[in-house]
Structure formats: C-alpha cells, structure tokens
Amino acid sequence: MQKYDDLTEFVLRMGDSALIQAQRLCEWTGKAPALEEELALMNVGLDLVGQARNWLDYAAELIGDGTDADALAYRRDERNYRNVLMVEQPNGDFAVTMLKQFLYDVWQFHMLSKLRESKDDRVAAIATKSLKEVTYHLRRSSDWIKRLGDGTEESHQRMVKAIDDVWRFTYDFLQLTEQENALIDSQVIGDVRDVAAQWQTKVNAVFVASTLTVPKPAEPFYLNSREGVHSECLGALLAEMQYLQRAHPNASW
Amino acid sequence: MQKYDDLTEFVLRMGDSALIQAQRLCEWTGKAPALEEELALMNVGLDLVGQARNWLDYAAELIGDGTDADALAYRRDERNYRNVLMVEQPNGDFAVTMLKQFLYDVWQFHMLSKLRESKDDRVAAIATKSLKEVTYHLRRSSDWIKRLGDGTEESHQRMVKAIDDVWRFTYDFLQLTEQENALIDSQVIGDVRDVAAQWQTKVNAVFVASTLTVPKPAEPFYLNSREGVHSECLGALLAEMQYLQRAHPNASW
Amino acid sequence: GPEERAFQERIDAEIKIEAKNWMPDSYRKTLIRQISQHAHSEIVGMLPEGNWVTRAPTLKRKLQLMAKIQDEAGHGLYLYSAMETLGADRDEEIDKLHTGRAKYSSIFNYPTLNWADMGAVGWLVDGAAIVNQVPLQRTSYGPYARAMIRVCKEESFHQRQGYEILLHMMRHGTEAQQEMVQDAINRLWWPALMMFGPSDEHSPNSAQSMAWKIKRHTNDELRQRFIDQTIPQLEVLGCTVPDPDLKWNEETGHYDFGEIQWDEFNRVIQGHGPCNTERLNARRNAHENGAWVRAAAVAHAEKKQKAVA
C-alpha cells in the first residue's frame, strides 16, 4: 500500500469519496424510479465527478511525480483507494441509494463548510466551489429521506432496512486520524473537528422528521478506509470502472 | 477484429463458449438454491474451464505466434470473442440459468459426438474427452428442465418466461458458416451438419416431457457471434474476468 | 368548418398554433404520437450510453457522457411537457411504450460494443437527429417548436463532442483504438441512415404532416442532407463507411449511396432488433421497481398538505 504525506492522503480521501459515490450513481442510468430522478441522480453524479477531478488534480500536483488525475482514478487498486466506506456500498434499492447519498451529503456539507477556511488555498477553493453543489445535494437527499421515511408503510420499512444495512459504515464520518488532527492544528485544512457532532445533529434531525429511529453511533472496526481496507465490493466496482485504462495502458482517450 | 484461419476460428468458438458458460456458473458461487446444486454447478463449470483450456491451448498452437491459452482468454476484447450468444446472457434466476445450460448442453453434446470423427487428431481427442463430461451435464440439465417445467405452477411460469427471454439467441445452434462447411467437406472436423436437426429434436423432446411449448425456430439477426458482434452484456463479463491480467500486464500468476 | 379554415390559414401564415387554439383532432393525435415517440427515444437512448458510462476511460469523457445522459433526461422532460399541453397524459403514453404500442427511434435497438460507439452515437445518431429536428424548430405547434430549439442546441453540442472523441482516437490513439472507431462506424452507419424513416414513396402520412407544417422536408431529403454533410467529416477522420456505392455525384451536387436494407429496418421497428427486448425490459423494470418510490412521494405530499390544512 502506497502512503503519501498527510495532506495528499486527505485530498485523496475527499476526491476518492466523490468519485466512488458518482460511480455508484452512474449505475442507476436508465433504472431510476422517475424521469425527474434520472436527471437528478446524473446531475449529482456529474457534480461529484467534477469535484473528484479537482481534488485528484491537486493530489497529483502534490505527489509531483508526473502522475495525473486520470492515473490516480484509473490505475490505483482498491488497497490504495481512500474513499469513505459508505460510498462504495452496493446501491440496493432506491432507499439504500438515497440513504447512502444523504449520509454522505451531510458529511460533505459540514466538511466543505469548514474546509473553506483552510490555509491551503487549493483546498479552500475546491471546498468553496463544491459546497454550492453539495448544498443542493443535501437538500434533495434530505427531502427524499423524509418522503420515504414518512411516506407509505412499505417505503418506511425499506428505509428501516436500509439503515440497518449501511449504518455500520458511518463510523468513517465520526473519526479523525492523528494525521488529520495535525493538518487541523497547523491550519493547513480548516477545523473539521466539529463535523462529527454536526453530522450526528443533522442526521438526527432529518431522521426524526422522517419518523425514523437513529441507531446508536457506529463503532470503528477492522475495515479502515484510510488504510485501504475496504469492503469486498470495491474491487468489483473498480474492475468495471478501470477496465479500458487497464486494457489499453498506453492509450490516449 | 482479428480473423484467423477457419480451423482456428472454429476451435476458438468451442473454447470461448465453454469458458463464458463457466464464467457465468462461477457467478453462482454461494447463491445456489441448495448445497447439492452449489456442488453441481461448480462441477460443471470446472469441466467447462478444463475444456476451454484444451481448446484454447490448441488455438494458441494453431495461431503459433507465441500466444497461449491464458493470453487468449484474458487479453482478447469482446469483438474478438467467438462464443455462442446463449452462454454470455445474464444468469437471471435458476430457471434462466438451467435453460441456458440445457440449450448449450444439447448443442455441445451433438457437436462433440460428431467432432470425435474429425480427421484433425486434436479436435477428435478434445471432443472425445469432453463428451464424457457433457453427457453428464446434459442429463443433469434435462432433469432440471423437467423438474421446473413440470414442477409447481410458479416454476412452470418461470420456465415459460425464461424461454421467452433467451430463445432468440438459439439461432447460433442452427447455423453453419461457409467456413465451417468447408472444414466439414475437407473432413478436418466431423460432419456436424446434422447437429441443428438433432438439437431441435432433443430440445423438443425435453420440452414436451416438461409440459413446455417449443417456440418456432429463432432466426439469425444482426448479432453475430462468429463476427464478434455480441450482446452488450459480454463487455461487463470480460471486464470482471480479465481485470487482474489487464491491471498487471507483465505478471506471472 | 370555419374553425378548420382558420386553423389552416394560421398555419399557412406561419403563425404558431398554441395549446389554447382550436386544432383538428387528427393534428392533435399526430403531434401526440410524434412528440411522445421523440420523448421515448430520449429515454431509451440513455440505455446504450448507460452501458458505457460506468466504463468511460477518463474523467473528462465520463463527465461528458454523464452530461449528455443528463441532457437526454431533460429533453425527455420538455418533450413530455410539450405533449401534455395537447391534453395527453405522460403515464398513459409511457404505458404505451412499455406495452409495445408506441415506438421510439430504431437506432437504440442496436448494441454499443466498444467505447468508440459513444463517439459514433454522438456524431452520427445525434447528427441525424439534428438534421431531423432543425426544421422542427419551425414546426407549426408552438410548444413543440420551442422545445426543439433547446433540444437542438444541446444536441449540436453532443454531436461535436462525439466527433471529437472519434477524432482524438484516430489522431492520437493506438491501432486498437483506431480499429474501434472504424468498427463503430461500420456498425452504426446504416442504422443512422434508417433513422430518417422509410423512403418517401413508402411514407404515407408525410403529405398531411407537410400540409400542417409539422414536417417541412421529406424523409429522403433529410437523409440526403445528412449524408452530404457527414461524408466530408468522415474523410477528415480518415475512416470509411460500409457502402461500396457511395460516391460524389458532380451532376446532382449530392452523394449517391447504396440501397438501405429496409428488411432490417422493418424487423427492428417491429420489435425484433438486436436489443429491443433488453431496452423494453430495462424501461419496464425501472418503472415497476420505482412504483413504491412514486407511491411514497405521493403519500408524503398528501400528509404534508393535510398538516398545512
């Protein structure tokens, strides 16, 4: 497993999370429950690939060995991906998809809000630009949690099951590493120490408004996205996403 | 698209069909309806990968440019695969899987029976060895067609739907090309001209015994496995199957 | 009657018909059929692209393809809206699609088999669509004409992007990539020509549509226009089309071209193309699997309304 300096690792985490979340949204093409959702899912995905490109461009510059955003996206294997565990989970039904989106959006929203205050100009700039998009994503996914949680009996049950399925991966949103704390202390990145509490408050509020019960906080265990210890499903996702670059290593597209 | 001489193309067709059918069976790991089926599906798959290796070893020798069976299996893209269309179709439920297996087994059985009489020693030898295995495969899949067709109302309906889903791909089992006819005329391969009729007779008999209606013969249209014009689903299958070889082009495993 | 006369005079004077205006029943029905088919085509057209969006080879190409798919969903939405101004119901028309009673563009029943197809679809399929649609920006029914202005603008963009994908692969690509481009063109050329519909002598509804200025050019005129503008672009690519009869005709100032396989066209239109089953199954599954979601949205909206009341 390749380890970079703290800032690069952090930037990869932001970029990889956006990219993998977007890849899962791409899988919805032609399968959404309504045409409006077809458009909205793709729209969110598009924003996220754009954000991923900005983060990975910056990561490539930080690495500085001639790599670029495409090489980072298409030629790293799963042990070198840094995305939060939530985004790699399979799409399941629309309840699982919107729940994953919502839990991730809440994290993104609060992370980016703080990252705007980073001393590192690039981080601040990407965060500022991304936050506008994510504000819309979060509004949209919150609305869906409410609609599905407080919709029909079936939709409520599906949300309950969805929470049961993916809640255990939420610990990623609550933990900071020593390296991330060091970045905060040196003000390279904004002070994201409150994000865990903000995440919990927002998730709580939306769940309550959706007649959904908030499980007790997930505890970190074994899977460790920062060390590239992912769920098994990431491998299959990357096999598909990276196929052309892997099959044609010297090609320009 | 790469085109080889007639015999090589024919050998690739036999090998690729076995390999792709086996790959679809691998997808069943841990998902079979009973432990006995878990074992049986893997057992059939194992036979087929073995057959595929024998055919592809021979194809590699015929090509004679230093390629080998693994390179043929793991580094050709979908436009160069020669498998019959049936085997690449998605697994669907157990009815679709067993139906695909049965329709393919009938073809294999009659093809291999005739191919034993090929003047080409290698073709004859591979056919003789494979036929023993395929005799068992066919008995097993025929039994399942009967169990499902003449089982419960639900299983019958699922078989009817399965036939509706995949029947259109059966024209591959009924047609020979000019090149294949030339191989027969020169006796390089056994006289497989009767296989189409034998296939129809056997499928008819099993369907009738299973209370299933035989659709009218499928007609060739557009998709053309011999020209590498496959269904869209083959690309995704290969992306997964070939990932490691593509990601590590110079590795030895 | 006098209403009918006024209607035709308005059309002859190039004044748009609006939703509130009187119109003959058959004009309304013709438009509903045409607009809904067009909308369905946008939606079904997302499927062959969905086959590659998860495998797009670079972030840039992924962004472009996602944007294109998003635009197509948007086109579907405007078009269904335009159709609804005629009193048609979106769910009913979609049900006709799902039960095989409504058509969509035949081209989307062909498979996309390599990445260059994403370029060729943009260049040829959107290109053919634009040639069809540019005159529709002046079609007699106002809401449709206005929808087409927006659609055409975005599709021109997709077409240029598609062409650029191919040009990049031809100029900067490996031999394998160049083969992909030629392969994609070989497979999509004839189906693209078929997009203009039957030749004029076999297109019985055209005359009435022309009189109503729903259509403004015959199928054959539009097909010729598409060929004439596409072949020079093909030459820049350094590719060929699979038509031995194609050649420039100095006399007519147009390209001559070979006979279209109308058998193939009819077969695809009748539901027996290579991917008709997959496309319709995909749409039906999406609709069925989404039923509980739509029901939940309705139930939630009702609850909110009650809470306000």
Added chain:
Amino acid sequence: GPEERAFQERIDAEIKIEAKNWMPDSYRKTLIRQISQHAHSEIVGMLPEGNWVTRAPTLKRKLQLMAKIQDEAGHGLYLYSAMETLGADRDEEIDKLHTGRAKYSSIFNYPTLNWADMGAVGWLVDGAAIVNQVPLQRTSYGPYARAMIRVCKEESFHQRQGYEILLHMMRHGTEAQQEMVQDAINRLWWPALMMFGPSDEHSPNSAQSMAWKIKRHTNDELRQRFIDQTIPQLEVLGCTVPDPDLKWNEETGHYDFGEIQWDEFNRVIQGHGPCNTERLNARRNAHENGAWVRAAAVAHAEKKQKAVA
C-alpha cells in the same frame, strides 16, 4: 447408569461410537453443535472465494479455485450427513445459521481484498483447519471421524495449492504481486490464530469434550502446533507476520508469540465482524431465492411417484 458406563468404556477403549449405539444426550448435542458449525463453516467459507473466482487471473488458478469451492460444498454435504446420523435435521440446523443462533468459523467474516488472499486462505486458513481436524480423524464418533479423514485429505491438497500460489507470486511475481502476498498475510495472520478458539482457561467445555474424546488436544496446544509448523514455511516465502513478539524459544522448542486480540475475536464471534452481515445475507438470500426451486423439485418428484404408482 450402566449404559453410560458402557459408553465411556467404549470410548476409553478407543472403539468408535456409531449412530445406533446409546449415547448421552449431552454428547449427542455437543456433537451436533460441533459438526453443524463445521458444516456451516464450509458453506460460508465459499463466499470469500466466490468474491475472486470470477476474477482468477489464469485458467489454471481458476480451475484450482473452482475445484476448491466444489470440495467445500462436498465437505458441507458429508458433514451434514454425519450430523444427520445423530438425528439432527439439516434444514433446522441451517435455519439456526440463518437466524444467527449457530456459529461458523470466525475467519470467514474477514474480507478477501486481493488475489493473494486466495493463496493465503488456502495456506493459513486451511492450514489451521487441518491442525484442528487431523485429531478429529480419531474422534470418538465414527461417522464424524470418517468424514474428517476425507475432508483432511482434500484440505491438505488445498493448503499446498494455496502455499504454491503465494510462493509463485513471491518468486516470479512483480513487486506489486509480492506486496499483495505480504498484505494478505498481514491481514489474515491473527484471524487464522483465532480459529483455534479461546485460550484454554477460557474454554470451559473443553474438559468434557476431551473426556469424550471428541477433542483430543486443547485449543492452545493446537494453536502452538500451527505456529510451529507455519513459521518455517513463512520464512521460505520471505515474508513476515505482523507480530513483533514472535521468536523461536530454544528452551521450549516452540515459537513464542504475542497476545491475541481477544476483543476482536469476541466481537467477530458476536456478529460484529467486518463481513458478518454480508455473509449471512448472502446465505439467507440464496436460501430464500431457492425456495421455489426446491418446491418445484419436490412437486415433480411427487408427480413422478404418483405416475409410477
């Protein structure tokens, strides 16, 4: 009672207990629990391999992995059969698995994250299983002992194959492949040691099982045996294990090793390991999705029987 005395005498004389013999109820229950857990482990153990069988990198490796999965299904079958000789019902025991009331080997709740895991699972996991199972070939219950003879033979083969996968990658592989091997060992070493169960002082049922000769060695003895035989193989690979305390002890003639994280073990056993949810969901889904197939097989068999009668 005299039956109980005769039973224990038979055991002490190393005569196998057979299904038809009298046995204490708790002996029967202990065996049913142990054999069913073992069978469940074979079945759940197919899942982490299923994650890679579709991606095996060569035809040879694919054949090996498929054969291994097939063998495991076979082991499951013999073991359930052995269990059924004790009057247990396979469906009931499988239902206990699906509802979380029966256990299976904790190791299968860890993810397989690169191809080398397929080698490391064979080498370490099958290796640990064999150390556990070799003495079970002499266990006091005859049908179980005979099943174990067959299982052990096949697992030794899997272990050698697994080791050979790793050795090949270390000797002939690229740097990336060598990293995969070390990474797989790093992740699987401690979970493999945990496969022997709690240390002796925390293994309350062991004494009775030893007296009945169901077990013949303590957990700690078997763990030590596994470590002692594995470390030399590790050195041949040129790899390390993630245990700074591991070292050869001249005095004891064994390897000393670090403290096992029993917290982690307990957590995994209690259902909170990294993949417990995925594994159980996979098994439950397979069972539920297969219900109509099993029902059809039963219905067809009944029809055939009626036709004969």
